[in-house]
Amino acid sequence: MAVTGDVYNTGLLKRIFQYVKPYRAVFVWSVILTVLLAAISPIRPFLIKYTLDHYILAGKYSGLVNMTMLMIFMLILQTLIQYNHTLLTNTLGQSVIRDLRINVFNHITKLRLKFFDQTPIGQLITRTVSDLETIADIFSEGLISMIGDSLQVVVIVGVMLYTDWELSMVVLLPIPLLIMATRKFQKAIKIAFQEIRNEVSNLNTFLQEHITGVSIVQYFARERQEYKKFYAINKRYRDANIRSNWYYSIFFPVVELISAMSLGLLIWYGARSILAKPLDVTPGTITQFIMYLGMVFTPIRQLADKFNTLQMGMVGAERVFKVLDTKDTTPNEGRQKPEKLAGNIEFKNVWFAYNEDHYVLKDLTFEVKAGETIALVGATGAGKSSTINILNRFYETGKGKVTVDGIQIEDFDLDYLRSHIATVLQDVFLFSDTILNNITLNNAEITMEQVVNAAKKVGAHEFIERLPGGYQYNVMERGATLSAGQAQLISFIRALVHNPAILVLDEATSSVDTETELLIQKAIDNLMEGRTSIVIAHRLSTIQKANLIVVLDKGEIKEKGTHQELLKLDGYYKKLYDLQFSSKGIAKV
Ligand SMILES: Nc1ncnc2c1ncn2[C@@H]1O[C@H](COP(=O)(O)OP(=O)(O)OP(=O)(O)O)[C@@H](O)[C@H]1O
Ligand SMILES: [Mg+2]
Structure with missing residues (x-):
């Protein structure tokens, strides 16, 4: 399957943002908190440096308590912002995909049968469930926190340069290396993720079909063969996952290595200058820089990951929009x-x-x-x-x-x-719901009295009454807990309560016992009475x-x-x- 969803596809991004509109306030707050987080994160290391240089090393312990209080306050503030930030971005993502999912479902139910003749159900389920989930991640893990991470890097590098530009230049020397590694990783992982998404779709399609058709698998004792097929799909899925994890397992240590290089450079240069010109690089600055290095490397490393999350979200969005764009209604x-x-x-x-x-x-x-x-x-x-x-x-x-x-x-x-036109098909389809809802199809205008009257006319009232819960009896998926004849009768009641001018009936060929057969014949006579009927007899x-x-x-x-x-x-x-x-x-x- 061709997958071209691209982060640089602004049209697609704009379209996703159409769905953000109702939650504009949440979005704006998320961004504000993101910026705040990025802005305040460099403060604590700076406070530590200041405390070290101006109080501890200077032997002025009196101001220490105040500084500590300030740091605790900053920590609490940061925690609170972080909490709200996570909550808001997740709410935003989930709200957007709820709306999208409803749209997709609504659209799918209006599509022509021809579309379904050509589209596996499992694929549509993947679109409406897991592909959509990747779009939520754009907000909770992708786009917004990418803004935050980038900002944090810029702010921290800025503060570093301001504090000591020479030292900054030295410790940031390995950064181009990191950027190169990140680019490589990101390209490789994109392909791996696409493979994973495709295999998820294959898995869903296979599972959906084989669980629906499990009786055929069992009747013909095909379990072993189907097992083999499923094994193969699973193997591809596993391999795709392992491949993506492999890239991670290479990438993370590489980042570790590069960040160790920076740390090494920091210690080397710092120690040298402390020994040479004692006042140039203070122990406080070194401590501050050690903390900053972590705060620069972690976001850069995460950016690669988040970029992929965004990318996957875009791929997901593209697929979902493709369903929405199917004009086959x-x-x-x-x-x-x-x-x-x-x-x-x-x-x-x-x-x-x-x-x-x-x-x-x-x-x-x-x-x-x-x-x-x-x-x-x-x-x-x-x-x-x-x-x-x-x-x-x-x-x-x-x-x-x-x-x-x-x-x-x-x-x-x-x-x-x-x-x-009421249509009664050869294969009766019942939803996993009560008999009543299967008859009325949740049409509130149909009264219980009408249902009972129709059931009596069709001759099904008695058997329904005998079921546990009567009309509230849950028939389970596809009517699995009813006999074929009983399911037929339910579908007749369904047609009758909708009281159509025209009846279309595709008579079932399945054999039922003589008693039910007579019941069905009588029901059909009742059904056809007073209406134009086309019967596939x-x-x-x-x-x-x-x-x-x-x-x-x-x-x-x-x-x-x-x-x-x-x-x-x-x-x-x-x-x-x-x-x-x-x-x-x-x-x-
Ligand atoms: N969804 C479809 N897409 C393409 N071809 C189809 C589709 N449904 C049926 N056909 C083809 O149309 C032809 C007529 O099929 P149809 O279902 O109308 O037969 P039928 O008379 O109802 O048969 P039966 O008694 O078996 O139900 C067949 O050749 C069938 O292969
Ligand atoms: Mg037919």
């Missing part, structure tokens, strides 16, 4: 919101392709009158699900048009259109009741008519019917 320009929708649906010469020119629907033309039921039948891959996905505008048609009550679907307000009973059957084959309409008409025709449908139903003598596939 369904256009919502239609304004039509008729008072009532009768539900006359018409497909007129509709062509559709998921990927350019590879048409999976070819010239579909059919009509469903308000309140009637149409059954779509056809072999697997014939284009049944694709047909209903177009009606919802989950995917956009290539050519031709689809109208509801004579209005082209693109001209409807998108929310309006979708809220008037697998049950003979549903097919027989349809006003019109549309037989699809490789994206084309092969035959149209009622069950009896089509049987008489003795064509494709008859063959399909013989294959699926009559020979087995059962009413479902």
